[in-house]
Amino acid sequence: MGIRDSIWSALGRDTSDAADVALERVRSAMLLALEQYGDEKHVRLDMKISSAREIAELWYLRPEIMHLVASAQGEETARVCVSKITALFGKYQMGGKTSRFGGL
Numbered sequence: 001m002g003i004r005d006s007i008w009s010a011l012g013r014d015t016s017d018a019a020d021v022a023l024e025r026v027r028s029a030m031l032l033a034l035e036q037y038g039d040e041k042h043v044r045l046d047m048k049i050s051s052a053r054e055i056a057e058l059w060y061l062r063p064e065i066m067h068l069v070a071s072a073q074g075e076e077t078a079r080v081c082v083s084k085i086t087a088l089f090g091k092y093q094m095g096g097k098t099s100r101f102g103g104l
Contacts, residue, residue, distance in 0.1 A: 019092060023055045026088045030058060033065055033081050037072040059094045062086065 030049045034042055045064055052058050062082055070078035086093065 037069045055092045
C-alpha cells in the first residue's frame, strides 16, 4: 500500500478503484490465466504482464491472453476468461464501452 492509499484509508476513503489497485488485480488475473492455460513457451507474455507499470499496458495484452486461452481450451473458454479479466479493469477500461466479448 502506497502512502497515498494510507492517507485515504486513514480518512476513510475507498481506494479499491485506485489505478495501482486495479493494476495489481488485473495483473494477478492475467498471470493466473497464463499459469492455467500457458506453458514454458509463454515466458515472454509472462514478462510483459509482470513488468507492466501502467494499466493501459495490461489492457493491450488482452488479445494475447485471448489467443493463449483459445489455443489451449477453445474460443468459448477464452471469451469467458477475457471478459472476467476485462471486468477487473473497472473504470480503467480503454476506449469506452466493451463489447459482449470482453472488449475484443
